[in-house]
Amino acid sequence: MTYVVTENCIRCKYMDCVEVCPVDCFYAGENMLVINPDECIDCGVCEPECPAEAIFPDSDDRATAWAEANADYSKTWPNITRKGTPPADADEWKDKPGKGAMLSPNPHNA
Template identity: 70%
Template sequence: MTFVVTDNCIRCKYTDCVEVCPVDCFYEGENMLVINPDECIDCGVCEPECPADAIISDAAESAEDWLAINAQYAAVWPVITEKKDPLADAEEWNGVPDKLRFLSEEAAETA
């Protein structure tokens, strides 16, 4: 079992979840985070920390496609281990439905 990040994260990219993760299983794209399902220990501490309610259990009915997306991008994006500021217009995008079409496949810029 694992948790996955869904499209609610796209164009928001809050990182409150990263700060509480005990195993550093979050990976950062240009406009979204994902969870590596092979590293997640299913502790669930990240889920209530997400201001966008973008994290769900893989047991949820809507999680199947997101499990594949999380695994795909966790394999190519860099790990993120510290909280950062959300995207500048995160508040405007928080709660907008069906954001998958806005997903950037690019990795986050690393310092």
């Protein structure tokens, strides 16, 4: 089992989860984070740290649609090991439904 970042992360990208991950399995896109399923050790410490409540175990139905995106993007986006600054409007986007179409395939620009 692994954890999966879902669409509620889009445009929020708080990154609190990155700070607690013991294996650095998060990867950063332009407007979302993903978890590499091959690196995740299923410890679960990231899930309660996410202010957007966007992280679920892959056994949860809410993760199903996003598991493949996490696996795919974690192969091309850069690894992130420290919390950065979330977008200025992150709080405005938190909990807004239907953000899936806003997912950018572009990697994070440092």
